[in-house]
Amino acid sequence: MADVATLSKVRRGSERARALAGGRFGGQVRRNMSGYGFLAGAVVCFAFFAWYPMIREIIMSFQKTQLGVTSWAGLANYDHIFHDPTFWLAWRNTLEFTLLALVLGYAVPFFTAILLNELRHARGYLRMLVYLPVMLPPASALLLFAYFYDPTYGLFNRILHAVHLPTSQWVQAPGSGFVSMAMVSVVIAATWMNMGGATLIYLAALQNIPGELYEAAEIDGAGLWAKIRHVTIPQTRLILSMLLMLQIVATMQMFVEAFVLTNGGAGVGNNTLSVVNLIYQYAFAMSGASNYNAASALGVVLMLALAVFSGGYLWVTRERAA
Amino acid sequence: MAATNVVPRTLISSAALSRPRGRLIYGIVLTVVIVVFTLAFIGPIYFLFSDGLKSTQEAIQVPPTIVPAHPHPATFVHAWDEVGIAKLLFNTLYYAFGALAFQLIFDVAAAYALSKLRPALGNVIFAAMLATLMIPATVLVVPQYITVASLPILHLNLIGSPEAIWLPSVANAFNIFLLKRFFDSIPRELTDAAAIDGASRLRILWSIVLPISRPILGVVSIFAVVAVWKDFLWPLLVEQGYSPSRETLNVGIWQASQTVPQNVIIAASAIAAVPTLLFFLIFQRNIMSGLTAGGLKG
Numbered sequence: 020m021a022d023v024a025t026l027s028k029v030r031r032g033s034e035r036a037r038a039l040a041g042g043r044f045g046g047q048v049r050r051n052m053s054g055y056g057f058l059a060g061a062v063v064c065f066a067f068f069a070w071y072p073m074i075r076e077i078i079m080s081f082q083k084t085q086l087g088v089t090s091w092a093g094l095a096n097y098d099h100i101f102h103d104p105t106f107w108l109a110w111r112n113t114l115e116f117t118l119l120a121l122v123l124g125y126a127v128p129f130f131t132a133i134l135l136n137e138l139r140h141a142r143g144y145l146r147m148l149v150y151l152p153v154m155l156p157p158a159s160a161l162l163l164f165a166y167f168y169d170p171t172y173g174l175f176n177r178i179l180h181a182v183h184l185p186t187s188q189w190v191q192a193p194g195s196g197f198v199s200m201a202m203v204s205v206v207i208a209a210t211w212m213n214m215g216g217a218t219l220i221y222l223a224a225l226q227n228i229p230g231e232l233y234e235a236a237e238i239d240g241a242g243l244w245a246k247i248r249h250v251t252i253p254q255t256r257l258i259l260s261m262l263l264m265l266q267i268v269a270t271m272q273m274f275v276e277a278f279v280l281t282n283g284g285a286g287v288g289n290n291t292l293s294v295v296n297l298i299y300q301y302a303f304a305m306s307g308a309s310n311y312n313a314a315s316a317l318g319v320v321l322m323l324a325l326a327v328f329s330g331g332y333l334w335v336t337r338e339r340a341a
Numbered sequence: 342m343a344a345t346n347v348v349p350r351t352l353i354s355s356a357a358l359s360r361p362r363g364r365l366i367y368g369i370v371l372t373v374v375i376v377v378f379t380l381a382f383i384g385p386i387y388f389l390f391s392d393g394l395k396s397t398q399e400a401i402q403v404p405p406t407i408v409p410a411h412p413h414p415a416t417f418v419h420a421w422d423e424v425g426i427a428k429l430l431f432n433t434l435y436y437a438f439g440a441l442a443f444q445l446i447f448d449v450a451a452a453y454a455l456s457k458l459r460p461a462l463g464n465v466i467f468a469a470m471l472a473t474l475m476i477p478a479t480v481l482v483v484p485q486y487i488t489v490a491s492l493p494i495l496h497l498n499l500i501g502s503p504e505a506i507w508l509p510s511v512a513n514a515f516n517i518f519l520l521k522r523f524f525d526s527i528p529r530e531l532t533d534a535a536a537i538d539g540a541s542r543l544r545i546l547w548s549i550v551l552p553i554s555r556p557i558l559g560v561v562s563i564f565a566v567v568a569v570w571k572d573f574l575w576p577l578l579v580e581q582g583y584s585p586s587r588e589t590l591n592v593g594i595w596q597a598s599q600t601v602p603q604n605v606i607i608a609a610s611a612i613a614a615v616p617t618l619l620f621f622l623i624f625q626r627n628i629m630s631g632l633t634a635g636g637l638k639g
């Protein structure tokens with residue numbers, strides 16, 4: 020009770036201080052004015068480069084431009100993209116990439132982090148190693164992998180050849196089964212490039228697990244796997260579930276990997292073309308027939324898909340957390 | 342000895358590790374991990390540098406050589422000139438540090454206003470900023486590109502100018518969020534005391550808030566520079582196709598890979614990797630702690 024009284028006295032004191040800086044009402048107005056002054060730069064940038072494009076994308080997806088004249092087009096753009104066979108192929112590829120990236124890019128960093136957390140030596144060195152590729156310019160890393168993957172001159176095939184193992188076409192492998200060699204190769208490069216960030220975040224989470232929990236589990240006779248299953252995973256569940264969502268949202272937007280490794284996603288019969296690659300093609304790369312409106316419609320579809328996914332995901336995990 | 346004692350309790354107890362059997366297994370695992378990780382992460386980077394030194398013939402030889410038999414440093418010189426790395430590097434640094442300056446000025450000011458000045462409707466503005474985090478950047482590239490090509494009201498075309506990278510980078514809700522959260526933790530009494538002493542709002546920001554906020558400013562700065570450095574799609578759209586080049590290193594190397602021989606491109610990629618690797622080795626501690634402390638933990 021006494022605490023509350025002192026608190027409110029302190030608060031009243033600081034209010035008086037604020038009022039001192041120029042009359043009660045005048046201070047309020049002046050505080051607002053200077054507040055908006057400080058906000059102005061960022062708000063203008065948000066308005067031009069974030070809020071306006073968001074609205075504009077939706078408007079453009081319902082418009083068409085012919086000979087420089089923009090007019091209402093109803094659902095024609097959506098009709099156009101839904102009837103484009105590449106649209107469905109791009110979605111299939113993107114889902115394939117996302118699923119493969121989950122198997123590799125989600126599980127590998129977690130178990131790497133568990134392993135690194137157990138080691139008592141060379142911790143700084145190993146941590147640095149895992150994070151090193153994250154710092155390379157993506158184009159450098161991907162061009163390096165393109166060089167490794169080259170079917171005739173690439174390092175991987177030359178090593179395989181030297182030890183008399185069958186070689187592979189890697190990113191240029193034909194076919195588009197649900198686990199195609201081409202896409203697996205793209206995922207390997209993407210995982211190598213990006214796993215450092217997730218690994219370090221898991222490591223930080225693992226270090227917050229109280230040691231007593233492991234001791235208690237041992238007293239109950241838990242083995243190594245049981246300890247991971249019943250202590251490590253539940254204790255890091257929040258981070259695991261958050262990174263799962265962030266990673267799915269990020270991999271659904273895959274662009275640069277296929278763009279550099281397989282010539283804009285072309286590969287063999289577009290078997291690595293992602294949705295964002297297709298947006299780029301619609302808007303900028305279809306020789307002479309750039310169609311911003313179709314690209315916007317595709318952007319809206321992707322935006323809706325990601326919003327439905329993340330909204331649903333948050334809803335489901337909230338239920339479980341409660 | 343003392344160092345091993347402070348290691349916190351993890352999955353496997355120190356007692357289990359100090360038994361002879363535990364020590365043997367630990368030794369094997371440690372060696373395997375160090376060898377495998379070095380091969381997996383340094384290996385490719387090693388070939389990035391060594392294969393640029395090989396002759397074209399040696400670079401395609403079966404079995405591949407580990408150490409170049411006849412080093413050709415000339416390939417690196419050739420790559421430097423042909424890809425125009427000096428210009429690309431300059432462009433990238435110019436864009437990255439320009440974006441950093443814009444973000445430090447506008448985002449810090451905005452976070453300060455939202456946290457300490459709290460103007461009316463400030464919360465609505467902050468919520469509208471955070472809402473942009475829900476919409477992934479790549480989804481908006483087309484309308485963003487069209488907007489930058491012709492800014493509404495002002496009718497300016499920013500394509501090809503550095504502002505096309507600098508100004509959109511200010512619209513970074515995550516950095517504003519990090520800054521605001523940090524500013525919120527600065528006690529009100531501190532800024533009020535300065536106000537009583539007659540300090541202006543700018544003076545309070547400069548002399549009270551910023552000196553306390555050095556750690557978060559470091560994190561935000563690293564995020565800002567790395568984001569420009571690693572971005573591909575946006576600079577590809579807005580800075581491509583000028584002479585002399587206005588591209589970033591990332592885009593410029595990809596562009597060159599369309600025409601220049603492969604071993605030259607590998608050498609160029611190696612050169613492009615050097616500044617980031619140096620940057621990383623110097624700021625390693627800040628980058629890694631920033632990633633975890635600034636990113637997801639409270």
